[in-house]
Amino acid sequence: MTNLAVTGGQALSVLKKYKKTLITLITLFLLIGCKENEPLPGEPWTVSVAMPSFYPVKITQAYGVNEEEDWTILLHSLSQGLLISEMKNVVGMFPDYDGFGIPINPLTSLKGRQIGAGTNHTPDSIYIYWTSLINVRFFVTKYDLSTKVKELMAKRLHYTRSDGSQGGACYRTNLFFGLLPNGKAKVWLRGCGQLIYLAELDPAREKDRDQNGTTADEYRQGPTPTPQRVRQRGVDAGVSTVPIPWEKVGKVYSQDPVELLSEQ
Template sequence: MTNLIRIAVVAFLLSGCISAHSQSMPYKSWYLGFTAPDYMEVWIETADVVDIQDHTYPRAMSGVASISTPPNNSGEPRGWPRIAGIGKGKNVTGADLPQQIYVRWQSLVEPQTYLMVIKIPEATRELMRKGEKVFCSYGGEGIVGYRDSIGIGLVPGGIAKVWVGGSCLTPIEVMTVKAVVDPRGPYEGKAGGHHRPLSEVSKAYVEKFGVPYDSWK
């Protein structure tokens, strides 16, 4: 093997090591999830992520948020949960920790289309990097856990609350964000102003009780 080939191989291996350790987090991927209160259905058109390496991940999440729609109006949509769930979502594979998250969604009970940019501060990323000793009942022993998930709660009126959490760790609320109305309407104006339909069970609740906007202030 010539010196030139040796140098090329070493450079390749070093670049692989650098790439493998370039992420600033102690796990392979983090999770992005969304929730909505009972009956307050939302449709996420897109959630795009920009990580701290300035790499963009379009449509890191889209579709429905985690929600309950109990029959006979027996649910309770009012107020924020005492302990938030991370919600329905996906792992943002290949990304470093987030710098910002762009979300455009439809609030189906209003109906209205909102958009916002969630700027993730360094303090939140530090929470996601920090390992904590925790006892998981299903494992029967203590482990080092990480808050490797971001949960975003979306409510009518365009308010979003953000938590970070992880397996066996209590979620921590990190911020509240007020979105703006997208004047283009649903799907950036490409749907003729037509939002996705509200389910019959949610429609029945809203027609009887209305939308409890004041409970999410």
């Protein structure tokens, strides 16, 4: 009898442990299911950067961060700001471009893609470390994605063909930044033939050197210092770029009509 009692007690204890384990597993599955059921874009998100031709920038680091999922993803292909911002590249898309405004088009901007295979899980924040080359100032831009912006990115739409019929599926997953020489940034969400204005940001931080450790004095050294090369663009165009005419710099050039976030 004693042996049977011990065996029965042990069996009861094991059953209790299995019950606790089963409840834990069910809870985890429910949490995972809720997470998977959250709206996610059907394609990886990207970041684009545009700048005035007369006020180009250099991106030294950019990445997205998701706090809840505990990841940071670096972005690449954002280093050729001087080249992409040349007037000859922009006027091909915008014939009336004056060199001061922000040209928003894939051919006049840098497109940062996620390093690796990429994820369609949206970041909570985007960080961009950059240098305004005409005045050699170093800025950090931070943009926090709201729930509404994440929902817009996850919404499946369809392209509209020229005849008005419905085309293939698309997503608005391109976060588009326009960077200005005082450190301010304008942010749009682009995709599916839409350009949605999200915010104007002050710099999150101004630094004394770029992310590579290069100081302003180093940018100004050499036979053709970077600020001198940048100012030459205005000289060649026959216009004055210093002091900065702020009433011209904020203008946006886009083939897509600019919509407001409040209208979505």
